[in-house]
Amino acid sequence: MTLLAPLITGFLRDYMPRQRGYSPHSCEAYAYSFRLLFAFAAKRIQTKPSQLLIEQLDAALILDFLGHIERERGNGAATRNLRLASIKTFMRYVEYQVPSALEQIGQIHAIPVKRHDQKLIRHLVMVEVRAILNAPDLTTRLGVRDRAMMHLCFAAGLRVSELVGAMMANLSLQRPPSLLVLGKGRKERCLPLWKETAADLRAWLTLRGSVRVPELFVNAEGAPMTRAGFEYVLEKHARAAAETCPSLCNRSISPHQLRHSCAVIMLQATHDIRKVALWLGHADIRTTEVYLRMDPSEKLEAVEAVVPPELRRGRFRAPDALIASLLADTSPPPA
Numbered sequence: 001m002t003l004l005a006p007l008i009t010g011f012l013r014d015y016m017p018r019q020r021g022y023s024p025h026s027c028e029a030y031a032y033s034f035r036l037l038f039a040f041a042a043k044r045i046q047t048k049p050s051q052l053l054i055e056q057l058d059a060a061l062i063l064d065f066l067g068h069i070e071r072e073r074g075n076g077a078a079t080r081n082l083r084l085a086s087i088k089t090f091m092r093y094v095e096y097q098v099p100s101a102l103e104q105i106g107q108i109h110a111i112p113v114k115r116h117d118q119k120l121i122r123h124l125v126m127v128e129v130r131a132i133l134n135a136p137d138l139t140t141r142l143g144v145r146d147r148a149m150m151h152l153c154f155a156a157g158l159r160v161s162e163l164v165g166a167m168m169a170n171l172s173l174q175r176p177p178s179l180l181v182l183g184k185g186r187k188e189r190c191l192p193l194w195k196e197t198a199a200d201l202r203a204w205l206t207l208r209g210s211v212r213v214p215e216l217f218v219n220a221e222g223a224p225m226t227r228a229g230f231e232y233v234l235e236k237h238a239r240a241a242a243e244t245c246p247s248l249c250n251r252s253i254s255p256h257q258l259r260h261s262c263a264v265i266m267l268q269a270t271h272d273i274r275k276v277a278l279w280l281g282h283a284d285i286r287t288t289e290v291y292l293r294m295d296p297s298e299k300l301e302a303v304e305a306v307v308p309p310e311l312r313r314g315r316f317r318a319p320d321a322l323i324a325s326l327l328a329d330t331s332p333p334p335a
Contacts, residue, residue, distance in 0.1 A: 017270070
């Protein structure tokens with residue numbers, strides 16, 4: 001019998017960050033999945049999470065856990081698949097640590113992902129983006145900061161982790177202005193900035209002051225901006241923007257919608273999915289193809305490019321006298 005606690009500690013503190021090079025945000029996302037799993041397992045087995053054994057995490061318990069997060073927590077199939085992927089990654093690590101559990105781990109690896117509807121991603125049109133960016137009060141320090149944060153998130157198509165993790169040292173406002181971004185999978189990409197975005201960033205740097213942290217954006221206390229902090233800022237200004245832009249009413253605007261909006265607008269401007277993938281930092285262009293389904297202009301161009309078939313026109317003849325009389329009754333009277 002093997003205690004689970006030392007295994008998960010080694011997985012999260014050594015294997016993921018040091019051996020695989022996962023970012024702190026990715027490690028925290030994995031840790032959250034396991035907190036949910038261990039709390040469920042401890043309650044089911046009636047023990048403490050610290051006393052759980054790896055042998056107790058069999059395929060049946062994992063399936064029950066996946067059903068639990070869908071039924072009790074209201075999670076969708078996509079979230080269910082995400083939790084399952086985290087568990088399978090951990091089990092691949094356990095294979096080397098506990099060879100005696102290979103049969104049990106093989107059964108867990110055999111658990112299939114659940115297919116689900118792929119809905120169109122929601123995004124903002126330029127009028128809505130402009131209303132949100134104009135919402136902050138530019139006569140205040142925090143208003144200037146909020147405008148710069150939201151503008152950079154949209155213009156550069158940043159993930160929220162990339163935005164709050166942006167460093168002062170990686171920003172260049174010399175011509176041409178650019179930002180070096182550390183993206184998913186610890187991949188760097190250099191993004192040129194619009195002059196309007198650079199102007200908002202210069203305004204923020206003038207008011208930022210000499211704080212001790214290296215991050216570009218800080219909160220009112222001078223600490224680095226957090227994901228939750230930016231989500232709150234964006235939601236607040238989206239509600240204010242709804243007063244002048246009715247289409248924003250009763251909508252929940254997330255940071256990722258700014259990224260989606262950047263992608264759609266860039267695709268409409270360039271008609272090149274490869275450039276959009278390069279800008280967003282997608283390792284696989286198939287990830288970017290979702291924006292092709294969102295952009296109606298691509299479908300309209302396809303319709304206009306295809307020559308419709310020439311069809312022989314005819315006139316319907318009623319097969320029965322009764323139907324013919326009914327058709328005659330519905331005909332407009334002569335002028």
